[in-house]
Amino acid sequence: MMINLFDDSAWQSLRPLSFTRPVADLRVGILTIAEKWKKYLNAEAGFLTIAYLAEKYPANNGAEWFINGSICPDRSLVDAICSLKIGESLKKGNLLIAYRTNTGELLTPDSIVQFDAKNYSESFIRIEFPEDIFKFNHIELTKDFELITHGRISANLGATNTFLGENFFAEEGAIAECSTFNSLAGPVYLGKNTEVWEGCHIRGSFALCHNSQVKMGARIYGQTTVGPYSKVAGEMNNVNIWGYSSKGHEGYLGNAVLGQWCNIGADSNNSNLKNNYSDVKVWEYAVRDFRNTKLQFCGLIMADHAKCGINTMFNTGTVVGVSANVFGPGFPPNFIPDFSWGGPHGFESYKLEKMFQTAARVYERRNSEFNQIEKDILIKVFNDTEAYRHF
Secondary structure, eight states: OEEEEEOOTHHHHTTTGGGGSOGGGOBOSSSBHHHHHHHHHTOEEEEEOOGGGTTTSOOOTTOOEEEETTBOOOHHHHHHHHTOOTTEEEEETTEEEEEEOSTTOOOOGGGOTTSEEEEOOSOOOBOOSTHHHHHTHHHHHHHHHHHHHTTOOOOOOOTTSEEESSOEEEOTTOEEOSOEEEOSSSOEEEOTTOEEOTTOEEESSEEEOTTOEEOTTOEEOSSEEEOTTOEEOSEEEEEEEEESOEEOSSOEEEEEEEEETOEEOTTOEEOOBOTTOOOOEEEETTTTEEEEOOOSBOOEEEOTTOEEOTTOEEOTTEEEOTTOEEOSSSOOOSEEOTTEEEETTEEEEOOHHHHHHHHHHHHHHTTOOOOHHHHHHHHHHHHHTGGGOOO
């Protein structure tokens, strides 16, 4: 089966997280949305996304099914999509969920107005705003755990560990000693070649994706995902880290999302609850203003390549743009534009040449290549966000 995952208005409302990827490449739970669909459908997947991302995320020219990349799959939804005939679409109200074309007919959502629309009445999870990623992480992590581990047997861990509950799974190559794993409130998943160092206390739901590490003495309270090739330490609650990022020291992160290639300096913290317990507002690019999340708990939203220095203090609902570099004493603003360099004392533009030099070194440490495709995406984001950098 071949599919394409298309972007809709959620790509706009998910910025800055979506500046560097299609929505379906967001990680929610253990898997990205695209990985979920591929597993449910045993499919090859491509993307219909904004033009400057298309080289890195190409469309599948042999696709027959087109699925909204902001929607997370479940069994009922998969059945409804698979039952579509050629020339039919699936909708819930005005939201386009999926459509089916002749094989190889690369039709965009705007060009299927004549398709026979079928109504879907059941509920599902859609990722529309950045806070939805941590808001729905527990539900999606639990679903992914069942999808990945069904019918399989966990690898054994050392006898020095303590286990509460039986909703635990470790892939081959996972290592842990002298730590506690509590899966009574949600599953705990350790991916291939992961390490949990001594003295860690981890509550489910929790996923440590392949080749990642939890460093000594970490306290993780649940509803948390650590993506591949990442390192974490300190105190975390309801955090989603997509991959290739580090929070390697003490400090608190709560109700937060970190993109790829991010780094959190030692003893940095975010607030996730306002002193007056009121709703948290976050910056939204689409309206160029702060939007009420209607959430009482909302911490840090940090896009790809962003970094902060030691002892950085992020206020409730702070949004940090792509490739921003934050440092210095005091609270920085609640919106830090993409490619900003500075802190509470003031900001300037982070020059592309300097940013590229740093990125090349970061990629090299992970045995990856910072190639021209990556550079072109960042150049486009830099140019498109210039209006926000009025320092």
